[in-house]
Amino acid sequence: MSLSRIDLDGIGSPLALAEKIHELLPDLAPDFDLDALCAAFDIHSINRVETSAYEAAIVMDVLKAQGAILLAKGRRRERERFSIAHELGHFLIETHRPVPGQPLSCALNDLSHTDTKAADRHKRIEAEANRFAAALLMPAAKVRKAMTAREPNLDEIVSLARNFAVSKEAMARVYVTASRADIAVLILQHGRILRVYRSAEFPWIQVPIGQPVPNGSIAAGSNHEPGERTEIEECEPETWLSARACADVEVMTEQVLGQAGGFAMVLLRVERADA
Numbered sequence: 001m002s003l004s005r006i007d008l009d010g011i012g013s014p015l016a017l018a019e020k021i022h023e024l025l026p027d028l029a030p031d032f033d034l035d036a037l038c039a040a041f042d043i044h045s046i047n048r049v050e051t052s053a054y055e056a057a058i059v060m061d062v063l064k065a066q067g068a069i070l071l072a073k074g075r076r077r078e079r080e081r082f083s084i085a086h087e088l089g090h091f092l093i094e095t096h097r098p099v100p101g102q103p104l105s106c107a108l109n110d111l112s113h114t115d116t117k118a119a120d121r122h123k124r125i126e127a128e129a130n131r132f133a134a135a136l137l138m139p140a141a142k143v144r145k146a147m148t149a150r151e152p153n154l155d156e157i158v159s160l161a162r163n164f165a166v167s168k169e170a171m172a173r174v175y176v177t178a179s180r181a182d183i184a185v186l187i188l189q190h191g192r193i194l195r196v197y198r199s200a201e202f203p204w205i206q207v208p209i210g211q212p213v214p215n216g217s218i219a220a221g222s223n224h225e226p227g228e229r230t231e232i233e234e235c236e237p238e239t240w241l242s243a244r245a246c247a248d249v250e251v252m253t254e255q256v257l258g259q260a261g262g263f264a265m266v267l268l269r270v271e272r273a274d275a
C-alpha cells in the first residue's frame, strides 16, 4: 500500500486518523487487507499465541519505531480484524504511550469500551482505540452508502457485517448511528439484556441491563433458534418504554434474530407523531 505514517503526521484524534486513511485510500474494499495496511504503518508482524492473559496486545518501543501485534489464538476472523484494528489504533494514536519493556495488552472487556471521555485513563484509551477500529473497519460514509433497505432490519445488519468482515454486534453499533430512523439494537443472552445501542433520538429503554426482556415483547415470545429471525412486527411501546417516552410514539416495531450460544439480537424502531 502506498502510504506511510508520515501521511498521518500531526493527526491526533482517533476518528480523524481513520478518516485520513480512507481519504488517502478511497478505493479500499469493505473487507480490505488489514494486515497489508498494518505493514505499511511499520507493524512488522501479527502473530497468534496460546494465551489467556489477553485478547490482543501490541509490542512497541517507546519511540514507536515499529510494532508487533499479538492475538489470542483461535478467534474468528471478524473478531481478529477488530482486535488488529484496535491495536493499530494504540500504535497510531500519539498519546497512547507504551510502558518501557511491556507490551500494551488488552482484555476482551477493553475491546468494548466506548466512553472516550471516561475519567479513568485506561478506559479512555481503550475507548479511543475502539473508536479508531470502528471508523477504520466501518467508515460511516461507506456503511451509509451500503444501507439500501427500505426500512432498517436485522438482515441488513447481518449482510453488512459479512461484507465489512466485522462481527454483527460491531456492525449493529455503527448501524444505529448511521441510520436515519430512530432505532435501537439490544444484545440478549438467555433472554436477558446484555447491551443496548441506541440512535441519538431513540428514547430511553426502561428495562435495565441484566434484566429479562419484558413480558409481552416479541423477544420474550418464544425460543429463537440460531439464524432464525422474526418479521418486523408492531409492538406496544409501553412494553419497552416509560409512559412519558411513549407519549409521542405513534408506531413501534420489533424484530428478533436468534444467535448461537443463547444470544439474540433485537431491533427496535419508533416512529413519532411529528415525523
Ligand SMILES: [Zn+2]
Pocket: 086, 090, 105, 106, 110, 125, 126, 129
Ligand atoms: Zn487496547
